[in-house]
Amino acid sequence: MTLSALMPPRQVKIGDAALFAETTPRAIRHYHQIGLLPEPGRGADGRRRYGYDDMIRLLWIRRMAETGISLDDMRAAFEGTRxxxxxxxxxxxxxxxxxxxxxxxxxxxxxxxxxxxxxGLLSTMVTDRLDHLPPGALRPGDLEALLVTERIFGALGAAIQASAFIVLATHPGLRAEQDRLDAAEAALDDGVHPGDPRVEALAVQRCAHQMALDRAVREAGLDAEEEKLFEMDDAGPAERRPTSLSVGQAVTKMPYDLSPARKRCVQRAAQLFAEALSAGG
Known part of the structure; x- marks a missing residue:
């Protein structure tokens, strides 16, 4: 086959032009509408007729599109404005x-x-912490909590929370108390007033449990590893660092529909825990 056999006829209809340029008549009409391809004259039958220059322009458009150049940039380049x-x-x-x-x-x-x-959806900083656990020791709910914590507080916050899950997986008594408190807090539905005495009682119990977890973390030497995490985080990218949020702000960002009583319980427990830490408890 000779080169002349590959060349389009002198004047062709839009369908033949599209076939030659490996595009569609609809695309060619769009090129006309946005001023990328001048609209050619029409024949006696009222149909557009595309000549050699039109075909060359179509080939350029197709090749430029393949490289990722936008239609607007093509038009500006053809017009000499860019x-x-x-x-x-x-x-x-x-x-x-x-x-x-x-x-x-x-x-x-x-x-x-x-x-x-x-x-593997968690950050490397978090999964490295969980290497302390045997396979299968982490509950699905714990994994979900880590995912939420990492979203709100960053990888460092989730890595520190992982210390608690390591302790829970290796201390059956603490795990049982955690489950009991979780169930009791879940029972604080919309029918319970935030000022109900049960809210304060549960907050006190949650604080005591958190203090016991904190002691177990220190006894396991995990707190020393947390110090290393802070050093790593200071040298790491900003997006990996924990956000500075109050407990109240954090609760509003969590993807849970907590009742007013449960929100109050969480906030009060955090307040009591902070006070205990300040007092050297």
Whole structure:
């Protein structure tokens, strides 16, 4: 087949032009509407007829589109109102960003395959902490709590919370008390007034339990490892650092529909725990 056999006829209809340029008549009409491709004259039958120059312009449009150049940039380049080198430099930056994003996504997928799902959804800082646990020791609910904590307080906050789950997995008595308190707090539904004596009583019990967890963390030497986490976080990227939120603010960000009584219990327990820590408890 000779080159002349591959060349389009001198004047062709829109369907033939689209076939030659490997596009569609609809796309060509869109090019006309946005001023990217001048609309050619019409034949005696009232149909558009595309000549050699039109076909060359269509080929350029198709090739430029394949590289990722936007239609607006093409039009500006054809009109001479924008330097094609600037367009290409901007496109190269965009492609570099996309490449970096793909690299991050591939790394995340590889991590999920290596660590396992859903544990691999957590940050490396958090899963490294959980290496203390034997396989299967972490409850699904604990994993969900870590995911929520990391979203609100960052990887450092979740890594510190992981210390509590390590202790709970290795101290049956503390785990039983945790389950009891969780069930009691869940019973604080909308029918319970925030000023109900049960709210304060549960807050006191939750504070005592948290203090017992804190002691167990120190006895296990996990608090020393938490200090190392703070050092790592100071040297790490800002997005990994914990956010500064009050308990009240944190409660509003949690994806739970807590009753007013339960919210009050959580806030009061945190207040009591902070006071105990300040008092050297």
């Amino acid at each position: 330097d094609i080198d600037d367009v290409l430099a901007r496109l190269e930056r965009t492609l570099a960003d996309q490449q970096a994003d793909i690299a991050r996504r591939r790394a995340a997928v590889q991590r999920l395959r290596a660590v396992g799902s859903p544990l």
